[in-house]
């Protein structure tokens with residue numbers, strides 16, 4: 001019996017006739033950070049969408065603490081403790097930072113989710129969110145918007161946080177600031193699945209990684225142990241270098 005907080009078993013996902021995932025076996029334990037790497041179009045976002053109930057998936061293909069939950073509606077996934085920081089952030093434009101965060105707090109309350117994250121706690125993690133509390137989110141920098149997006153997910157009090165390319169398009173200094181917050185999230189006992197294009201960052205921030213290529217897992221192992229060569233092979237299915 002696996003002690004995984006979440007696992008997938010031969011997970012298949014399709015967009016109409018197009019098959020994007022071909023039987024993904026995956027697991028993540030409580031408090032673990034697992035990175036998902038792979039080239040554009042490998043299926044990383046699709047994998048997160050399938051977990052989040054945004055694509056039709058057979059129940060037994062996804063298990064949460066052993067219970068089949070594949071295809072469960074997104075709201076119910078949030079209720080069970082899974083939250084996503086989506087690619088492109090998808091904040092509520094026209095609303096302030098604090099109002100964006102309050103939407104998540106209201107959602108958590110409505111769904112009966114309790115946990116250690118509060119506005120105060122979030123302000124300790126990302127002080128700029130306090131300074132900019134009244135600012136409309138569209139006036140923030142990309143990095144600040146990403147902090148709001150992460151904050152919104154954390155205020156859903158997740159046991160498992162799904163992060164879809166949270167470094168995309170951000171300056172190195174801002175990326176460091178955002179990634180520096182992840183150990184604090186894990187210290188709460190929250191597991192993290194990290195979809196990340198930057199292989200170095202993915203390795204640093206995770207305990208284990210999976211590499212996807214054209215909808216299949218081509219490599220998995222402890223992040224500190226997988227070599228650049230192995231990643232290169234898995235990433236491209238050939239002998240390209242990863243820089």
Ligand SMILES: Nc1ncnc2c1ncn2[C@@H]1O[C@H](COP(=O)(O)OP(=O)(O)OP(=O)(O)O)[C@@H](O)[C@H]1O
Nearest residue numbers: 015018020038039040041042043044045046047197
């Ligand atoms: N809504 C959609 N309809 C049809 N095909 C899609 C859709 N979204 C993604 N795909 C296809 O599914 C495959 C996997 O895409 P996905 O977005 O999961 O890849 P990814 O690894 O997250 O890459 P990226 O870094 O570009 O987001 C690709 O071939 C993509 O073209």
